[in-house]
Amino acid sequence: MRALVAAILVCTSAPVALAQSYSASGQVGYLQEWEMKASLNKTVSGSAQDFEGTVTLRHVGLCSVNGVEEKSGTMRLQVSRGNVEGRLEMADDSCSIKAAASDPHTGLMSCRNGEGIPIRISIDQTDATDRTALAAGK
Numbered sequence: 001m002r003a004l005v006a007a008i009l010v011c012t013s014a015p016v017a018l019a020q021s022y023s024a025s026g027q028v029g030y031l032q033e034w035e036m037k038a039s040l041n042k043t044v045s046g047s048a049q050d051f052e053g054t055v056t057l058r059h060v061g062l063c064s065v066n067g068v069e070e071k072s073g074t075m076r077l078q079v080s081r082g083n084v085e086g087r088l089e090m091a092d093d094s095c096s097i098k099a100a101a102s103d104p105h106t107g108l109m110s111c112r113n114g115e116g117i118p119i120r121i122s123i124d125q126t127d128a129t130d131r132t133a134l135a136a137g138k
Contacts, residue, residue: 033061
């Protein structure tokens with residue numbers, strides 16, 4: 001009987017990780033010349049929130065040589081009380097992200113091709129109708 005009570009206590013006191021769908025948008029670049037959109041899944045464990053998913057960067061600056069340029073990749077963010085840390089992985093580069101925990105999250109990225117690149121991210125929960133439309137391909 002003690003073993004059963006101990007097992008129940010362990011299970012109920014363990015942090016629960018629930019996946020939820022979120023969308024993120026923002027700007028990247030010294031002149032905010034890249035528009036960022038992401039589809040993220042959130043898990044919560046303890047006091048941290050982890051976001052992970054696909055991201056698309058679209059060049060919206062005036063200096064586009066051959067039309068609109070797009071890059072895709074994955075993004076992982078960990079949001080805690082005081083800061084946001086994460087990674088942006090693309091085929092041609094890998095960047096570390098450090099930003100403030102306030103919304104929108106503003107900070108800097110360090111990549112192989114440059115350091116101190118400004119980034120601004122807003123993360124919003126995707127509501128049930130958005131998820132239904134995405135699943136239906138709308």
